[in-house]
Amino acid sequence: MIPHLTATHAGLLQELESRVLVKSTEIEHWFRGQWQKHTPPFYASVDLRNSGFKVAPVDTNLFPGGFNNLNPAFQGLCVQAVSSTIDRTCPNASNLLLIPENHTRNPFYMQNIARLVTIFRQAGLNVRIGSLLPTITEPTKVEVPGHPPLVLEPLVRSGQRIGVKDFEPCLVVVNNDMSAGIPEILRGLDDSIVVPPLHAGWTVRRKSNHFTAYDQVAAEFAKLLAIDPWLVNPYHAHCGQVSFHERAGEECLAANVGEMLDQIRAKYLEYGIKDDPFVVVKADVGTYGMGIMMAKSVDDVVGLNRKQRNKMAVVKEGLEVHDVIIQEGVHTHERIDGAVGEPVVYMIDRHVVGGFYRVHTGRGIDENLNAPGMHFVPIAFNDCCIQPDFSAKPDAEANRFYAYGIIARLALVAAALELEQTAPAT
Amino acid sequence: MIPHLTATHAGLLQELESRVLVKSTEIEHWFRGQWQKHTPPFYASVDLRNSGFKVAPVDTNLFPGGFNNLNPAFQGLCVQAVSSTIDRTCPNASNLLLIPENHTRNPFYMQNIARLVTIFRQAGLNVRIGSLLPTITEPTKVEVPGHPPLVLEPLVRSGQRIGVKDFEPCLVVVNNDMSAGIPEILRGLDDSIVVPPLHAGWTVRRKSNHFTAYDQVAAEFAKLLAIDPWLVNPYHAHCGQVSFHERAGEECLAANVGEMLDQIRAKYLEYGIKDDPFVVVKADVGTYGMGIMMAKSVDDVVGLNRKQRNKMAVVKEGLEVHDVIIQEGVHTHERIDGAVGEPVVYMIDRHVVGGFYRVHTGRGIDENLNAPGMHFVPIAFNDCCIQPDFSAKPDAEANRFYAYGIIARLALVAAALELEQTAPAT
Numbered sequence: 031m032i033p034h035l036t037a038t039h040a041g042l043l044q045e046l047e048s049r050v051l052v053k054s055t056e057i058e059h060w061f062r063g064q065w066q067k068h069t070p071p072f073y074a075s076v077d078l079r080n081s082g083f084k085v086a087p088v089d090t091n092l093f094p095g096g097f098n099n100l101n102p103a104f105q106g107l108c109v110q111a112v113s114s115t116i117d118r119t120c121p122n123a124s125n126l127l128l129i130p131e132n133h134t135r136n137p138f139y140m141q142n143i144a145r146l147v148t149i150f151r152q153a154g155l156n157v158r159i160g161s162l163l164p165t166i167t168e169p170t171k172v173e174v175p176g177h178p179p180l181v182l183e184p185l186v187r188s189g190q191r192i193g194v195k196d197f198e199p200c201l202v203v204v205n206n207d208m209s210a211g212i213p214e215i216l217r218g219l220d221d222s223i224v225v226p227p228l229h230a231g232w233t234v235r236r237k238s239n240h241f242t243a244y245d246q247v248a249a250e251f252a253k254l255l256a257i258d259p260w261l262v263n264p265y266h267a268h269c270g271q272v273s274f275h276e277r278a279g280e281e282c283l284a285a286n287v288g289e290m291l292d293q294i295r296a297k298y299l300e301y302g303i304k305d306d307p308f309v310v311v312k313a314d315v316g317t318y319g320m321g322i323m324m325a326k327s328v329d330d331v332v333g334l335n336r337k338q339r340n341k342m343a344v345v346k347e348g349l350e351v352h353d354v355i356i357q358e359g360v361h362t363h364e365r366i367d368g369a370v371g372e373p374v375v376y377m378i379d380r381h382v383v384g385g386f387y388r389v390h391t392g393r394g395i396d397e398n399l400n401a402p403g404m405h406f407v408p409i410a411f412n413d414c415c416i417q418p419d420f421s422a423k424p425d426a427e428a429n430r431f432y433a434y435g436i437i438a439r440l441a442l443v444a445a446a447l448e449l450e451q452t453a454p455a456t
Numbered sequence: 457m458i459p460h461l462t463a464t465h466a467g468l469l470q471e472l473e474s475r476v477l478v479k480s481t482e483i484e485h486w487f488r489g490q491w492q493k494h495t496p497p498f499y500a501s502v503d504l505r506n507s508g509f510k511v512a513p514v515d516t517n518l519f520p521g522g523f524n525n526l527n528p529a530f531q532g533l534c535v536q537a538v539s540s541t542i543d544r545t546c547p548n549a550s551n552l553l554l555i556p557e558n559h560t561r562n563p564f565y566m567q568n569i570a571r572l573v574t575i576f577r578q579a580g581l582n583v584r585i586g587s588l589l590p591t592i593t594e595p596t597k598v599e600v601p602g603h604p605p606l607v608l609e610p611l612v613r614s615g616q617r618i619g620v621k622d623f624e625p626c627l628v629v630v631n632n633d634m635s636a637g638i639p640e641i642l643r644g645l646d647d648s649i650v651v652p653p654l655h656a657g658w659t660v661r662r663k664s665n666h667f668t669a670y671d672q673v674a675a676e677f678a679k680l681l682a683i684d685p686w687l688v689n690p691y692h693a694h695c696g697q698v699s700f701h702e703r704a705g706e707e708c709l710a711a712n713v714g715e716m717l718d719q720i721r722a723k724y725l726e727y728g729i730k731d732d733p734f735v736v737v738k739a740d741v742g743t744y745g746m747g748i749m750m751a752k753s754v755d756d757v758v759g760l761n762r763k764q765r766n767k768m769a770v771v772k773e774g775l776e777v778h779d780v781i782i783q784e785g786v787h788t789h790e791r792i793d794g795a796v797g798e799p800v801v802y803m804i805d806r807h808v809v810g811g812f813y814r815v816h817t818g819r820g821i822d823e824n825l826n827a828p829g830m831h832f833v834p835i836a837f838n839d840c841c842i843q844p845d846f847s848a849k850p851d852a853e854a855n856r857f858y859a860y861g862i863i864a865r866l867a868l869v870a871a872a873l874e875l876e877q878t879a880p881a882t
Contacts, residue, residue: 055577055581057580058580058581059548059580061580062542062547062548062580063547065543065547105843106530106532107532107536109842109843110533110537110540110842113484113807113842114536116488117488117491118544121491121492122485122488124481124484151480151481152842152843154483155481156481178847380539381540416532416535416539417532420577421604
């Protein structure tokens with residue numbers, strides 16, 4: 031299933047898709063060079079937007095939580111990717127400890143964990159699940175729809191090592207974004223065995239760092255393809271010292287929103303695009319679509335009422351928002367049965383392993399679909415994103431998904447740069 | 457589609473399959489260890505036999521010619537495996553030269569080449585095809601059913617490098633088993649870029665070396681699983697200085713066939729197997745099912761008539777047979793619609809990437825299906841062989857294919873050992 035694309039701007043997109051196809055050898059060669067210089071994150075998912083004239087990442091998750099939404103037909107790609115990673119990074123490892131989020135009552139999230147456990151086991155690893163939940167004081171069975179029950183165990187710290195009872199892992203895979211801070215029990219570990227590294231969590235991570243790194247990656251990529259980097263890169267800006275509760279930082283917000291809307295308007299004029307420009311203001315920290323708003327004019331971000339301010343002030347785990355990122359809004363022009371669909375691409379190590387559409391019937395093209403409490407319908411890609419069809423048109427299904435995989439991998443390179451740049455001094 | 461297995465000996469096989477499943481972590485860990493010590497061949501296919509009481513490799517092809525028979529649904533596994541290999545072995549490579557067999561008029565073989573070309577291109581490589589055919593003196597289009605035409609080009613030698621016009625490859629992938637000897641144009645190359653190495657061709661290669669290496673691998677594996685190595689390893693013996701034309705070497709053949717039939721009988725007695733033992737006598741060199749015969753008694757190999765001797769005396773490319781391997785016959789107890797089915801597993805680097813059944817309706821369970829001129833029907837596996845189902849029975853489809861993948865990988869390790877042991881002194 032491939033969504034229909036609103037046809038208005040198909041020309042520009044086809045130009046991008048066709049450049050990607052023609053230059054695929056150079057692109058893959060360039061990626062290989064990147065992975066010689068930089069270490070890819072253990073895994074990642076990237077939310078893309080396809081406006082029909084640009085395809086761009088809008089969020090990169092280093093603790094991806096939707097493996098359950100991937101097409102089971104391509105699970106072998108996950109297994110092979112994990113095997114390759116283990117072969118290379120810790121060939122002597124067999125014991126893997128998985129540290130999940132504390133959402134044990136979210137059946138979808140637990141299905142994600144079950145899928146990860148299956149992938150790791152199929153790759154030949156012993157997997158145990160260590161929970162950060164204080165209520166888990168002994169091995170506890172959790173039912174998972176469609177899967178055998180999972181057993182959560184209390185984490186056991188011993189010197190610089192972490193494990194569960196009678197189980198010393200060679201590899202600790204974190205699937206918890208640490209929005210609440212780095213848990214005490216994970217501090218001061220021999221971190222050579224923890225992936226992703228702890229500074230990939232939201233205690234340290236900033237979206238603005240990610241997109242600053244992405245600017246560099248997108249510029250190099252655009253040069254390679256001889257295209258305008260804007261076609262794969264949304265504008266972004268940053269405001270610090272913001273407090274929505276205290277109405278602080280409003281000037282920075284207003285100035286940046288105004289300037290960015292002007293920049294977008296200029297680009298739209300250049301390319302003859304008739305859409306309404308908009309920007310997205312998001313907390314620089316955190317995930318799950320909290321602390322996020324759209325703005326089509328400066329007026330949308332000044333003089334917010336109490337309800338709006340409350341909504342922006344706090345994100346996941348009650349974290350107060352002090353920094354925001356202002357990002358160019360990319361319209362979502364993909365439709366599945368009339369509903370808006372946003373592609374999410376999944377990667378393990380350097381390999382694209384599939385993806386899915388986040389489909390929401392009740393939202394407009396310029397609204398964020400990953401909103402709190404929202405119930406999106408995931409529709410798995412029918413394509414694994416790594417098999418371009420050179421004899422088909424650039425916008426054929428296989429080629430569009432291949433392009434998605436490439437843009438997602440650009441964000442993956444940016445994440446690698448970001449993690450290098452933000453690594454704590456040792 | 458999974459063939460039905462004649463139920464007689466299912467108990468023994470289930471024991472093997474269940475050991476494989478229980479020990480999968482140890483097995484994968486053991487393989488990782490092997491690949492730290494040994495370099496896997498670039499690619500390989502392994503012919504397996506499943507007798508219902510043992511699963512064993514009977515032939516390992518280092519120039520696999522049936523990629524066209526693999527399930528297209530799993531082609532992503534091939535693409536990812538090639539990408540990983542290129543990442544690791546020659547990250548700076550983009551130009552790949554493929555040297556095929558000279559069977560340009562065999563549409564199935566050319567489909568194999570077309571599939572390989574597609575896989576390499578999807579992995580981001582520039583691919584050109586260099587032909588050893590003296591009749592190819594300029595770029596020549598060859599039609600391939602179901603694929604865009606391929607272009608064969610004359611090879612161009614320049615110093616220690618080989619290429620085609622205006623194309624210097626970083627990697628030369630050989631898909632020609634060199635039964636006719638190492639072509640002059642490939643001698644004295646900078647062989648660091650040629651895969652598989654030239655001594656993997658039948659000029660140097662001997663089946664008996666492969667199965668001697670396999671003895672060692674199977675013994676280690678059997679120890680790991682605490683099983684009788686015979687359950688994964690057919691007996692084999694070797695006779696040199698054989699000449700079927702001159703009736704030389706008959707005594708060696710008779711002695712070995714007699715002794716092996718006794719050994720098999722003893723094993724059948726031990727396990728209560730009621731099948732008729734048989735052995736297979738094959739040329740130690742070569743492929744394509746030429747120079748091959750079955751024997752159920754010593755009488756079958758002495759006093760051969762002229763027709764039988766002629767059939768055994770010469771293999772592919774007119775090569776005369778001087779060495780033979782005598783191999784325990786493994787009955788084929790897998791049936792698809794009443795026809796005998798032989799599994800063939802494909803691998804790229806260390807990764808299993810799928811396989812197919814070679815199905816022949818006109819042959820018995822103890823006959824070789826890979827015979828000259830035979831028209832087998834390939835039926836692609838519906839399973840990628842790397843996704844065991846730990847919650848299903850050991851003989852469930854996913855688990856049987858997983859076991860096949862493991863036995864095939866044992867043969868892959870043996871091939872790696874064999875290539876090390878037979879490498880020319882440098």
